[in-house]
Amino acid sequence: xxxxxxxxxxxxxxxxxxxxxxxxxxxxxxxxxxxxxxxxxxxxxxxxxxxxxxxxxxxxxxxxxxxxxxxxxxxxxxxxxxxxxxxxxxxxxxxxxxxxxxxxxxxxxxxxxxxxxxxxxxxxxxxxxxxxxxxxxxxxxxxxxxxxxxxxxxxxxxxxxxxxxxxxxxxxxxxxxxxxxxxxxxxxxxxxxxxxxxxxxxxxxxxxxxxxxxxxxxxxxxxxxxxxxxxxxxxxxxxxxxxxxxxxxxxxxxxxxxxxxxxxxxxxxxxxxxxxxxxxxxxxxxxxxxxxxxxxxxxxxxxxxxxxxxxxxxxxxxxxxxxxxxxxxxxxxxxxxxxxxxxxxxxxxxxxxxxxxxxxxxxxxxxxxxxxxxxxxxxxxxxxxxxxxxxxxxxxxxxxxxxxxxxxxxxxxxxxxxxxxxxxxxxxxxxxxxxxxxxxxxxxxxxxxxxxxxxxxxxxxxxxxxxxxxxxx
Numbered sequence: 001x002x003x004x005x006x007x008x009x010x011x012x013x014x015x016x017x018x019x020x021x022x023x024x025x026x027x028x029x030x031x032x033x034x035x036x037x038x039x040x041x042x043x044x045x046x047x048x049x050x051x052x053x054x055x056x057x058x059x060x061x062x063x064x065x066x067x068x069x070x071x072x073x074x075x076x077x078x079x080x081x082x083x084x085x086x087x088x089x090x091x092x093x094x095x096x097x098x099x100x101x102x103x104x105x106x107x108x109x110x111x112x113x114x115x116x117x118x119x120x121x122x123x124x125x126x127x128x129x130x131x132x133x134x135x136x137x138x139x140x141x142x143x144x145x146x147x148x149x150x151x152x153x154x155x156x157x158x159x160x161x162x163x164x165x166x167x168x169x170x171x172x173x174x175x176x177x178x179x180x181x182x183x184x185x186x187x188x189x190x191x192x193x194x195x196x197x198x199x200x201x202x203x204x205x206x207x208x209x210x211x212x213x214x215x216x217x218x219x220x221x222x223x224x225x226x227x228x229x230x231x232x233x234x235x236x237x238x239x240x241x242x243x244x245x246x247x248x249x250x251x252x253x254x255x256x257x258x259x260x261x262x263x264x265x266x267x268x269x270x271x272x273x274x275x276x277x278x279x280x281x282x283x284x285x286x287x288x289x290x291x292x293x294x295x296x297x298x299x300x301x302x303x304x305x306x307x308x309x310x311x312x313x314x315x316x317x318x319x320x321x322x323x324x325x326x327x328x329x330x331x332x333x334x335x336x337x338x339x340x341x342x343x344x345x346x347x348x349x350x351x352x353x354x355x356x357x358x359x360x361x362x363x364x365x366x367x368x369x370x371x372x373x374x375x376x377x378x379x380x381x382x383x384x385x386x387x388x389x390x391x392x393x394x395x396x397x398x399x400x401x402x403x404x405x406x407x408x409x410x411x412x413x414x415x416x417x418x419x420x421x422x423x424x425x426x427x428x429x430x431x432x433x434x435x436x437x438x439x440x441x442x443x444x445x446x447x448x449x450x451x452x453x454x455x456x457x458x459x460x461x462x463x464x465x466x467x468x469x470x471x472x473x
Contacts, residue, residue, distance in 0.1 A: 002129040004110065006030040008326060009124055009133035011116045011271070014041020016303035016315030017139030018099055023323045025107040032133065033104060034126045036115035040099035042141050042160075043312040044092060050164040051184055053091040055344055057084040058191030062223075062346070069384055079193045081169035088164055118276030121296050135298055135326050138271070138278075138285055139315065142264040142304035147233075155238035158259045170194045170257035174246055176233050177261035178204030180343040183216070185259060186225045187345050197226040197253050199246055204229055205343065209355045212405035215387060216345050228253070266304050283307035289333040291322050300326070306334075311341055337400075338421035342410030347388050350413035353401030353420050359393035368394045372446040374406045379437040383407070390446045392416065397425045408439055415443045426450045 008024050010017045013035035025031045038045045064077040097103070101111045114127035124131045144159035146152065158166070160181060173189050175182045178200030190196045198204065204227055205213035221227055231248040236258070238244050245254040266284040273279075279286040279295040284307030286294045291306055293299040300322045301307070303315030317334070324332040340352035359367045375386035388406020392399050402416035419429060429447035434440045455461055 004032055004129060004131045006032045006110070006131060006133050008032070008135045008137060009131045010034065010137040010139055011124065012041065012137075012139035012141055012267075012303075012305070013039045013099070013104075013111075014139060014141045014303065014315065015043055015312045016141075016305075016319050017041070017137065018104070019316050019319035020137050020139065020302065020323060021104060021109050022107055023319065024327060025104075025109045027323075027327050029327065031108075032110045032112065032131050034112045034114065034116040034124070034131075035101075036113070039101055039104075040096055042143065044095055044099055046161045046164065048312050049092055049095055050088045051160070051181070051188070052344060053088040054084065054164065054192075055184060055188045055346075057087055058188040059346060061193075062191045079169070081192060082167045084192055085164065085167055115270065117270065117272040118278070119272070120275065121277045122298055124276075133298075135300065136276075137322065138268070138299065138301040138305045139303055140267040140271070140305050141315075142266045142310055144260065145263040145265040146260050147262055149233050149236055151236035151238075152260075155236055155244045155258060156242070158257060160261070163259055166257075170255075172197070172255035173257045173259060174199065174244060174253055174255040175259045175261055176246060177263070178202075178227065178229065179207070179261065179263070180205070180341075180349075182259075182261035183220065183343060183345050185261065186227075187220055187223065190220075190223055190225050195255070196224075197228065197255060199231050199233060199248055199253060200227065200229050201232045202230065205349065208343070208349055208351060209357070209391065209403040211356075212349055212389070212391070212403050215389075215405045216343070216347060216349050219347060219387070220345065264304065264310050266307065268305060281307075289335075290325060290331070291318055291334055292325075308334075309336060309339055309341070311339070314339055338417055340413045340417040342413060344410060347385075347406045348404075348409035350404045350409035351402070352413050352417045353399070354393055355401060355403055356391060356393055359395070359401050363395050363400070366395050367400070368450065370394060370446050370449040372442050372449055374439075374442060376445065377437075377439060377442045379439050379441070380407065382437065390442055392426075392446050392450070394426060394450055397427070398423060399426065399429075406439075406442075412439060412443060415440070 007029040009032045010021050011034050021031050021033045061077040064075050068074045112126045116124050116126045119125045172195040175198045178198050186196045186198050231250040233246050235247045244258045268280050277296040278293050278299050284305045285301035287301050287306050291300050302318035304310045321332045321334045324330050342350040370392050372390045374380040374388040380386045385407040391403045393401040399419050426447045
């Protein structure tokens with residue numbers, strides 16, 4: 001039976017695992033990388049990449065039918081649903097080269113394509129190979145959670161792992177779950193010619209600022225997405241013709257296809273973590289701020305497996321944290337206050353740090369909320385995309401959170417993520433000179449809204465200005 005001794009063994013070749021593997025190997029460590037499914041993980045194959053590619057196809061279809069305001073006649077788009085899926089696959093294939101087994105073997109990494117499980121506190125079994133490692137990194141990510149709703153096992157249920165394989169356009173797509181995944185898929189499928197109903201047991205986009213979320217929901221409803229909130233799915237039934245009915249507390253909804261988008265489940269169940277002395281719960285591996293297992297110091301966890309925020313960019317960030325620790329024996333801790341996220345609906349919705357409600361709860365009267373609306377931005381006016389706003393929560397001159405809804409919100413939130421990560425003051429944003437006209441100016445306008453009352457409504461400032469004008473030559 002083959003046996004490998006190495007410095008670092010990584011379980012999972014998604015964003016976090018690949019980042020750790022590439023960084024460690026190029027710094028001279030011996031690395032074994034284990035992946036039992038697809039290289040690139042969920043994000044490349046079933047998540048971020050295919051969803052954004054499908055959203056782009058839907059956005060193109062929408063643009064074709066909404067050009068009249070620009071002097072371009074509206075045209076009913078001729079949608080080839082299968083060709084849209086070809087676009088999705090082409091994007092996956094292009095990015096897959098960067099995540100390929102061959103590329104990582106080129107770094108000198110041993111790549112094993114099989115499932116992995118612990119056989120001791122420092123050993124992992126993958127296929128017929130035993131790997132003994134000084135450090136083991138769990139980077140197994142998460143998969144779609146399908147709740148135990150009666151009747152689900154009797155119908156065809158799609159998740160993000162199967163929805164992108166559909167070549168024939170659904171007549172009526174029912175989506176259970178009104179979070180970011182559900183809303184992104186709802187708008188994309190609607191724009192590609194499907195009827196769409198979203199069923200949400202609580203409040204759609206309930207984890208985001210409610211004022212900003214309402215702008216997104218109003219837009220989706222205006223385009224034709226039916227969003228039913230406060231509707232618990234009690235059971236599911238199907239018919240011989242393939243139609244699916246979701247029975248809810250607010251009535252029955254029947255459609256042709258069913259997509260479950262109610263959350264994620266961390267992939268740790270089949271790792272035999274007990275044998276490895278690694279404590280875990282339903283959220284993932286129990287780790288400290290340094291991302292090391294609380295019960296086995298030879299083990300780290302990154303990304304979804306670490307039990308925190310479930311975003312691809314968090315996994316990449318975690319990789320940098322543990323590389324500092326593993327490669328250089330330097331202290332390193334992960335933080336979350338500077339982590340942004342975005343929902344790629346149209347308009348987009350983005351957040352970093354505290355929402356307004358969270359900031360007021362934490363800081364009380366000390367927090368100031370400044371706002372800037374897109375309809376005051378010249379670039380937004382030129383492009384006819386004026387729906388949206390920026391809200392920034394400020395304490396003692398420093399931003400502690402920012403919420404954005406509007407075009408390219410996912411790009412614009414980066415300014416505030418950088419400011420919070422580096423503890424910059426609002427002056428850093430206000431002093432930045434940006435090209436005109438750009439959407440980025442809206443962030444500077446928000447910073448200006450913080451300083452305007454201090455400059456223009458201050459009696460002291462007015463007295464100083466009058467004195468200077470009177471006495472200084």
